[in-house]
Amino acid sequence: MTTLNLPTPLALPAPPADEPILRVSNLTKSFGGRTVLDGVDFTLHRGSVVAFLGANGSGKSTTLKCVMGLETPEAGSIQLDGTELSNLRGGELTRARASVAMVFQKIHLVPRRTALENVCAGALGRISGPASVSPMFFPRELKEEAMAALARVGLADRAHEKAGRLSGGQAQRVAVARALCQRASVLLADEPVSALDPRAAEEVMALLAELAHEENLAVAAVLHQPDLAMRHADHVIGLINGRIEYSGEISGLDASMLSRLYTPNRVAA
Numbered sequence: 001m002t003t004l005n006l007p008t009p010l011a012l013p014a015p016p017a018d019e020p021i022l023r024v025s026n027l028t029k030s031f032g033g034r035t036v037l038d039g040v041d042f043t044l045h046r047g048s049v050v051a052f053l054g055a056n057g058s059g060k061s062t063t064l065k066c067v068m069g070l071e072t073p074e075a076g077s078i079q080l081d082g083t084e085l086s087n088l089r090g091g092e093l094t095r096a097r098a099s100v101a102m103v104f105q106k107i108h109l110v111p112r113r114t115a116l117e118n119v120c121a122g123a124l125g126r127i128s129g130p131a132s133v134s135p136m137f138f139p140r141e142l143k144e145e146a147m148a149a150l151a152r153v154g155l156a157d158r159a160h161e162k163a164g165r166l167s168g169g170q171a172q173r174v175a176v177a178r179a180l181c182q183r184a185s186v187l188l189a190d191e192p193v194s195a196l197d198p199r200a201a202e203e204v205m206a207l208l209a210e211l212a213h214e215e216n217l218a219v220a221a222v223l224h225q226p227d228l229a230m231r232h233a234d235h236v237i238g239l240i241n242g243r244i245e246y247s248g249e250i251s252g253l254d255a256s257m258l259s260r261l262y263t264p265n266r267v268a269a
């Protein structure tokens, strides 16, 4: 029989409720000798949306990739739920990272699989046995959880549609449902709405904000649309040349700061 192996929680005391779930300090990264992140510090809290703004090449994506382990920083600290990730190895690191999900501009769904099967795939990190190799063997309780996630993003009626037949906005919502099925507590979204039309972009950002506020997720989204950040983010981080130039409430982001953030970087991407 297929078993759902829930990850064993790390034996760490739960941080107080007002502690950040993610604390990044002094993140430093270079490519080919060129510094692209220069001492980046920020925190993410449950129940809140942080938007990363900045010109092309300012280091927004690299910041998220370092947190996800897709890039390795030269220096800095990344603490997830109070645990320094660089101190973890093997299964412990995998389990810690399982609480962070990523949503990309280029939506990574398997087009020939149904929306439901794609959402179930969010649980692959905790499944063993035949279900880990074929959706045919996904257990009933996983399908129910995936169905609830699809309902949460407003797509229960498309559960059995092949992902390749969904619109861009629907596909991105399926990707968000997959993150819910992963049971992530941090959702990193790298330009999640850049490929969507304005209405779908608005809907996806509204959904991310709703999930942050109602499901207590910590959401960080790289955006190229300051207006979307103004409507949906609780906090904004503005990067210039790999340094944080602005970190604060959306209300403090005035026209002159926005214009500075979007002055082309010294070395553009």
Ligand SMILES: Nc1ncnc2c1ncn2[C@@H]1O[C@H](COP(=O)(O)OP(=O)(O)OP(=O)(O)O)[C@@H](O)[C@H]1O
Pocket (backbone or CB within 6 Å): 031, 032, 036, 054, 055, 056, 057, 058, 059, 060, 061, 062, 063, 267, 268, 269
């Ligand atoms: N794998 C890589 N190899 C070499 N340089 C890279 C790599 N990834 C990113 N860079 C460089 O690092 C800098 C920051 O890139 P990054 O993608 O983080 O910027 P960004 O702010 O997300 O830009 P954009 O808005 O264009 O996506 C850019 O100059 C980019 O060319």
